[in-house]
Amino acid sequence: MEKNITVLYVDDEPVNLEIFEFYMRRRFNLFLAESGARGLEILEREKDISIVLSDMKMPGMNGLEFITAASHKRPELPFFILTGYDITPQIAQAIQAGLVKRYYSKPYQMKEIEAGIREAVA
Amino acid sequence: MAENKKSVSRPGEWKPGSFIPRVSFTAYEHSEYSIRLKVRFLFYLLISLLIGVLSTLCMDLYLHTSSSARINFIGIIAAQVTLFGVLLICLYFLRKGRFHIAAHLLTIATLTTIWGVMFIDRSEPIMQLDTVILICGVLSMLPIVVTKKVQAIIGYILANIGILFLLVMYKSVTANLSYVVCVEYLTDSIIALVFIGVVVYNNFSINSRSIEKAEADIKEREAAESALRISEHKYRVLIENLNEATVLIDKDEVIQFVNKKFTEKLGYKLDDIIGRTTFDTFVPEEQKELVHEANSLRKFGISSQYELTLINRDGEQIPFLVSGAPIKDGDEIFSGSIATLTDITERKKIEDSIRASEERFRLLIESSPFAISVTDITGKYLLINTEYSLEFGFSQEEVIGKTPIELGMWPTEAQMQAIYTGLSESGKIEHYETTKFDKNGTEIPIYFSSRLVTMNGEPVVLSSLVNMTEKKKAEQVLERYRENLEQLVKQRTEELSEANEELLSINNELLAQREELQNALAELHLAQNQLIEAEKMASVGILAAGIAHEINNPLNFILGGVAGIEDYIQESMPGQMEELAPLISGIKMGVERASKIVTSLNHFSRSTDALDENCDVHSVIDNCLIMLENTLKHRVKITRDYSDVRFFVKGNEGKLHQAILNILTNANQAIDDEGTIIIHTLPDGDNVRIEIIDTGEGISSAILDKIFDPFFTTKEPGHGTGLGLSITYNIIKEHCGKIFVSSETAIGTRVMILLPLIKE
Known part of the structure; x- marks a missing residue:
């Protein structure tokens, strides 16, 4: 198991965070945040982070706002968005603008996410 | 004996006051009245004779026993007994109804006895001959004895004259009577006997004739009475059944009789009316004078008819026509009057309705605004109304019986002929315009219609006409107005048609606008409904999106969780993997399916x-x-x-x-x-x-x-x-x-x- 990839996952649902952690902990280094603000703090602190995944709908700043803010700090990082909704025009726009690399609809396949992370970081 | 012979007396058989006591025999019940009287007489005579003979017999017997002076004692006794027997025989015959036998037997026996005594007597001639008086006395009884055969009287007289001759001849020998005495005696006696005969004969014939006459009279009277009774019955039935109420009053106006119809009509009972005057009952107060006057005229033999209203028992008034006539008694003296009362209620009604009808007719004709005339088929006026008089100046009296030509209303006959020909062809003339001249000779334009109608069975012409003078004038004025108007109208029409064209074009524009608006409205209506539908869908979409997010997270838990579990098993107990694979794939499939549904909802909700x-x-x-x-x-x-x-x-x-x-x-x-x-x-x-x-x-x-x-x-x-x-x-x-x-x-x-x- 290569642990050279460090993932930041932001989601307001703690269960999502736990399950993500359970599956991914043996594959990647993980940082988990319950809000965009927390995510930004972690991103500020941890310079090892190689990829950022964020839920779309969150209290406070939403996924896109967070990613926008995060991309200002670390523009080189790939950002994925995970959404309970279908693709929205904003997301489509963000994808087109290259801000968001990929988007996944919930419920997502862990394997797909894993593969996506590897592909994006590689 | 006499008591036994009496029959039972019948009351009323003999008239009271008859000089003969009341005794009757059943055998003579059906005999003539005179016979019955004679029987009665004979009976008492016989009883008297029997008593007389019996007393004489007793006296002779006493004389004989006390002295023997009488020589011919046996002869006398025998004669008396014989006579007594004969009298009894007579009585017997009388009782048996053989009056003639009894009467003749008694007469003959009496005569025989007297003659016998005269022949036998030996005393002084004067004593012997004067007994002839008794013969005369007996013969005077002949009218009672003889009832039918008048010859019997003659027989009796002649027989006694004969016996008298014999007696005189015999006495002239035995008593030495001189011829002169005999002749004298005979002459006197015969004269007496003949005289008795003549008297009796005449008496008999006078009696019989009187009886015959009386009987004839009675018969005649009976027949007359019977005829009278029939006649009276007939008239009574007639009056009783007369359809008119009939009343009979006497000369004092007291009611004697009313018929059934009268009581029916007026409702009074006979007791209410009979014996009272008409004024007491059914003649109303105000009409009493009228009735009294009529009844007074009857005394002078005057019959009359008059109308009278009477009051019936219920107090209702009924009009009657009274026909009264006087009645006279046998001596042609006024005794009262008889009147029939005809109920004229119906007639009154008809009269009233005729009067009303006439009134209406007159009113209609008179109040008509048109002049109306009725003429006969030759054109002679029968009637004109007031309007007609006013129109033409002729009075009703002036026109009646004259034709319009005679009155100068039409100058020529041709005009009238044309009208009357038309009438006789079609029975009417409609709206005919012509002119007539009034009394002053002014020509009046008229307009009239006529009808041929039948009045009282005669064909007559009913015409109504209107004076057109004013109308003609008005028409001329109108004509002028019309011409002016036409000019004006023409002018105005032109103006109007210009205005109209303008209006039309405005109207068309408006119509087009309206159509557009209507279309717009329809579109709006549709759009509104579609909007509602779309809004509904959008709402569904928002809802669906919300639900999708909320479901997707738990689905994510499951899918992520399964992925974790699968990962764990593979790592720590790979042997179990095969066994658990179906469970894991089941969970995955479930999540996948649920996810698909949510996704499809998402698709639907895209609301841009x-x-x-x-x-x-x-x-x-x-x-x-x-x-x-x-x-x-x-x-x-x-x-x-x-x-x-x-x-x-x-x-x-x-x-x-x-x-x-x-x-x-x-x-x-x-x-x-x-x-x-x-x-x-x-x-x-x-x-x-x-x-x-x-x-x-x-x-x-x-x-x-x-x-x-x-x-x-x-x-x-x-x-x-x-x-x-x-x-x-x-x-x-x-x-x-x-x-x-x-x-x-x-x-x-x-x-x-x-x-x-x-x-x-």
């Missing part, structure tokens, strides 16, 4: 109006099918016959989704029980062709062209808005597509959609 999305046709159809899966399951088989090529269409996915969903929903609902929906997709030039075919009940050709109309629905109220296909149609149109529907009842429906493909 933009038509700039790249829509995957197959994905849209699939999403719709997922949404319908619940209702389709097991019942309807879905056959997807997709082209291998994926088709992309420029447009709004949410709207396309909605359009396809509507069609699929209809197809689904068209299938009652089990059926199939086949979905073809294939390229068709620059378009993609989507065919949705169901095996449902189909749409009848009658309504096939209406299915895209807004609000048209075959579903029950509350189950469909009737907007589904209309919205579908609009969506397809928005996407520059086309939609076609063909259907056959009980076979199914085929919907074909053409949508332009995105050009590469």
Whole structure:
């Protein structure tokens, strides 16, 4: 198991965070945040982070706002968005603008996410 | 003995005051009255004689016993006994009803006895001959003895004269009578006997004639009385049954008799009326004088008729016609009057109605605003009304019996002839205009109508006419006005037609505007409804999106959790993996299916109006099918016959989704029980062709062209808005597509959609 990839996952649902952690902990280094603000703090602190995944709908700043803010700090990082909704025009726009690399609809396949992370970081 | 012979007396048989005591014999019950009187006389005579003879006999017997002076004692006794016996025989015959025998026997016996005594007597001649007086006395009884045969009287007289001759001849010998004495005696005696005979004869004949006369008189009277009775009965029946009430009053106006009709009519009982005067009962106060006057005239033999109102028992007044006549008694003296009373209630009514009718007729004729005349068929006036008089100046009296020509109303006969010919042909003349001259010779234009009618059985002409003088004048004035008016109208018409043209063009504009507005309104109405529908859909979309997010997170827990568990098992106990694989794949499948539904909801909810999305046709159809899966399951088989090529269409996915969903929903609902929906997709030039075919009940050709109309629905109220296909149609149109529907009842429906493909 290569642990050279460090993932930041932001989601307001703690269960999502736990399950993500359970599956991914043996594959990647993980940082988990319950809000965009927390995510930004972690991103500020941890310079090892190689990829950022964020839920779309969150209290406070939403996924896109967070990613926008995060991309200002670390523009080189790939950002994925995970959404309970279908693709929205904003997301489509963000994808087109290259801000968001990929988007996944919930419920997502862990394997797909894993593969996506590897592909994006590689 | 006498008591025994009496029959039972019958009361009333003998008239009171008869000088003979009341004794009767049954044998003479049916005999004549005179015979019965004679019987009575004879009976008492016989009783007297018997007593006389018996006393003489007793006296002789006493004398004989006390002295024996009488020589011829035996002879005398024998004669007396014989006489007594004869008298008894007479009595016997009398009682047996043989009056004649008894009477003659008594007479003959008496005469025989007297003659016998005269022959036997030996005393002084004067004593011997004077006994002839007794003969005369007996003979004077002849009118009683002889009842029928007058010759018997003559017989008796002649027989006694004969015996007298014999006696005289005998005595002249025995008593030495001189011839002169004998002749003298004979002459006197015969004269006496003849005189008695003549008297008796005459007496008898006078009596018989008187009786005959009396009997004849009686018969005649009886016949007269009988005739009178019949006559009286006849008249009584006649009067009783007379339909007129009849009353008989005496000269003091007291009611003697009224007939049945009278009591019926007036309701009084006989006791109420008879014996009272008419004034006491039924003649009203105010009419008493009238009745009294009429009754007074009767005394002078005057009959009369008059109308009288009487009061019946119920107090109602009934009009009568009274016909009264005086009655005279046998001595031609006024004794009262008889009157018949005819109820004239009906006649009065008729008279009143005739009077009213005449009144109406007169009123109608007189109050008519038209001049009216009635003429006979030769044109002679019978009647004109006041208006007619006023119009032509002739009075009613002046015109009656004259023709208009005689009156100078028409100068020539030709005019009148024409009218009367017309009348006799058609029975009427309508609206005839002519002129007539009035009394002053002024010509008056008239306008009239006539009718040939029958009045009192005679054909007459009824005409009504109007004086047209004023009208003619008015007409001339009118004519002038009319000409002016025509000019004016012409002028105004021209002005008006110009104005009218202007108005017309304005009107047309307004009409066009109105049409536009109406169309706009219709469009608005439709748009509003579509908006409502769209709003509804949008709301559903927002809701669906919310739900989707909330469901997707738990689904994510499950899917993530399973992925974790799977990962764990593979790592720590790979041997178990095979066994747990079905469970894990089941969980995954569940999550996948749930996720699909949520996704399809998401598709549906895309609410942007933009038509700039790249829509995957197959994905849209699939999403719709997922949404319908619940209702389709097991019942309807879905056959997807997709082209291998994926088709992309420029447009709004949410709207396309909605359009396809509507069609699929209809197809689904068209299938009652089990059926199939086949979905073809294939390229068709620059378009993609989507065919949705169901095996449902189909749409009848009658309504096939209406299915895209807004609000048209075959579903029950509350189950469909009737907007589904209309919205579908609009969506397809928005996407520059086309939609076609063909259907056959009980076979199914085929919907074909053409949508332009995105050009590469």
